[in-house]
Amino acid sequence: MTDHPAIDASASAVAQLLGRAPDSDALSRATGEVATQADDLRALTRSLFVFRLRGEWLGLPAAIVDEVLEPRPIHSLPHRREGLVRGLVNVRGQLTVCVALESLLQIDAARADPERSAAGAASVLGRRLVVLSMQDQRLAFESDEVHGAHRYDPALVGEVPGTVALASAAFSTGVLAMQARSVGLLDDGLMLSAINRRLG
Structure with missing residues (x-):
C-alpha cells in the first residue's frame, strides 16, 4: 500500500477521465473537423x-x-x-x-x-x-x-x-x-x- 494518498487520488481521477465515454457533441465536432481537414487535403490536387x-x-x-x-x-x-x-x-x-x-x-x-x-x-x-x-x-x-x-x-x-x-x-x-x-x-x-x- 502506497504512502502517498494524493498520488492515488490523482491516478484514480485520471483513470475515471480516460474511462469515461466522450460527450456526443464533442465527438461530433471532432469528427466534423477531421472530415473537413481530409476534404481540404483531397482538394490539393x-x-x-x-x-x-x-x-x-x-x-x-x-x-x-x-x-x-x-x-x-x-x-x-x-x-x-x-x-x-x-x-x-x-x-x-x-x-x-x-x-x-x-x-x-x-x-x-x-x-x-x-x-x-x-x-x-x-x-x-x-x-x-x-x-x-x-x-x-x-x-x-x-x-x-x-x-x-x-x-x-x-x-x-x-x-x-x-x-x-x-x-x-x-x-x-x-x-x-x-x-x-x-x-x-x-x-x-x-x-x-x-x-x-x-x-x-
Whole structure:
C-alpha cells in the first residue's frame, strides 16, 4: 500500500477521465473537423513550383522541374546576342541552354525586389539555377529566389488582373494567393513554344 494518498487520488481521477465515454457533441465536432481537414487535403490536387524573378512571384507545374542547383558559370554563345539566351551551363556534365526567363516575360528590371517577411525568410532559398525538363527538352534559368513545390486547390486560382504586363499575361493561366503573396501561374506549354520560336 502506497504512502502517498494524493498520488492515488490523482491516478484514480485520471483513470475515471480516460474511462469515461466522450460527450456526443464533442465527438461530433471532432469528427466534423477531421472530415473537413481530409476534404481540404483531397482538394490539393495540383503541385506548383514557386520562384521569384525580380519583383514577380511565379509558378510552374512542379512536374517539369528537374533540378534546383546552386548558381554556376554560364558560358555565352558566340554570335548570340539576343536577350533571351544567356548561354550554356554545365549540369552534371550535360551542356544545357540557359534562358533569361525575365526577358521572355518582360519583367521590369528596375522593379524593386519584394522584401522577405521574417516568417517567410527561412523557407525561401536565394538565387538558384532551375533546370526544367519539358517535352524531352531541357532548359535552365536563374531565379532570384525559390520557394519550392507546394500543393494547391485549382478552384482557388483567380483570374489574371488587368494590371499584369501584357507579356506576362500572355503566358499566365491565373493567380494564386499563397502566404500573403500573389503567385502568377505560368503555362509551360506556351512558354516552351515561345522559347523555341526565339531559339530557332
